[in-house]
Amino acid sequence: MKKVATRFAPSPTGPLHIGGVRTALFNWLYSKNQNGNFYLRVEDTDKERSKDEYKNQIIQSLKWIGINYDGDEYIQSKKLADHVKVANELLKNGHAYKCYCSSEEIEEQKKRARQKKVPYIYNRKWRDKKDTDAPKDIKPVIRFKSKIDGTSILKDLVQGDVEIDNNTIEDFIILRNDGTPTYNLSAAVDDHQMNMTHIIRGDDHKINTFKQIQIYQSMKWELPSFAHIPLIHTIEGKKLSKRDKASTLDDYSKIGIMPDALRNYLLRLGWSYKDKEIFTLDESIKHFNLEGIGKSPSKLDMSRILSMNEHYIKNIDENDLFNQLTEYCKLYKNEIKSDKKEKIKKSLTFLKNKAKTLEDIFNNGQYIIRDEVNFNKDDVELIDDKARKVISDFSAQFKKIDLPSREILEPIVNGLIKSHDTNFKGVGQPLRIALTGSKFGPGIYDIILSLGKEEVQKRLSTKMA
Secondary structure, three states: OOEEEEEEOOOOOOOOOOHHHHHHHHHHHHHHHOOOOOEEEEOOOOOOOOOOOHHHHHHHHHHHOOOOOOOOOOOHHHHHHHHHHHHHHHHHOOOEEOOOOHHHHHHHHHHHHHHHOOOOOOOOOOOOHHHHHOOOOOEEEEOOOOOOOEEEEEOOOOOOEEEEEEEHHHOOOOOOOOOOOOOOHHHHHHHHHHHHHOOEEEEHHHHHHHHHHHHHHHHOOOOOEEEEOOOOOOOOEEEOOOOOOOEEEEHHHOOOOOOOHHHHHHOOOOOOOOOOOOHHHHHHHHHHHHHHHHHOEOOOHHHHHHHHHHHHHHOOOOHHHHHHHHHHHHOOOOOHHHHHHHHHHHHHHHHHHOOOOHHHHHOOHHHHHHHOOOOOOHHHHHOOOOHHHHHHHHHHHOOOOOOOOOOHHHHHHHHHHOOOOOOOOHHHHHHHHHHOOOOOOOOOHHHHHHHHHHHHHHHHHHHHH
């Protein structure tokens, strides 16, 4: 039995789409589950739209989410000569032919199809004609001679048996009139040369699969197995496109979604194993199978992504969380200053409690990160004479403390509550505003302990001044 081999084959014409990430994930998990290999093929034959920046972004995105491919990237544009060679073999063996239809003729055929409200299928005008009848002023394309009679059945590992009438597949172009190969030819040749055993991709490729199978059969190549996974839809039930908000991997990285959380969410988006929701990486590899993939489209639910991310934030090792936070800030915010890092690290225990994203932690920790308090105007207006007296009295007692702790702070706060005839809010809120600039935020004890004695004194005195 051949060693399992799968691939992910994106086109570097834009940022990596979230649907593509899931396809890559399923291919990668299946290969690892089967002790096989997973490869990355960059389909860069669209020279006008393909860019190195997108190729590099795709590579980095896969690494970010934890998908590692075997070997070097397979660059499709470097294999064009092989594609052309196969096209000529198909032509020589009678499985393809030269088509001399002009662009005007083709457009007229399409126009008539639109008028009749039927799908356009090339009329096979040159299928049985001789080259001697060809016009001298037209450079031909090469079309594959598709099956006309009967039906074909695809034994899909996800969808089951899929049947199609052969006459619905047109004689598709495999070589353009400029000598460049088309997608279906290139993909079939590459998959054969890469020894792919399983092609796992979106179910919008089913018609391409039928075309590529015919190329395989005409060349007498061994067929791989095919699995077509349902597409991802928006929460409204529409097909997710690159124009939709949060459609690319960068969209999630920028708001502070962690790679493990997003990978777990995408794993469960259209796949299930018993009633299990949270999977470690090892568990994902161990349990993943094609049988668990559903046949219906899945809906991308941002609230579920945030919930999953919140779970990971709450349960991740805090050293790992700190490393991810600092990297996130370096990429998308302001890099955390070295003298603030230890304070942030020690404060993660409570900073993460109300956070669903790394961005939330960054925002919650602003009072630590900033050198000066950034006061909210409306909140400052809450500081009346009574509140100023609370701050002053607390400051006077705080100066006498050598090393602040919750055990030392609580009696001081309770004493102020009694002496000022107020409640915990009456003491905590003025102090929180004075120290952070806002009435919202972590508990007052957490704030004081995270800032440290020197910084607390500095901020209280600045406020009073």
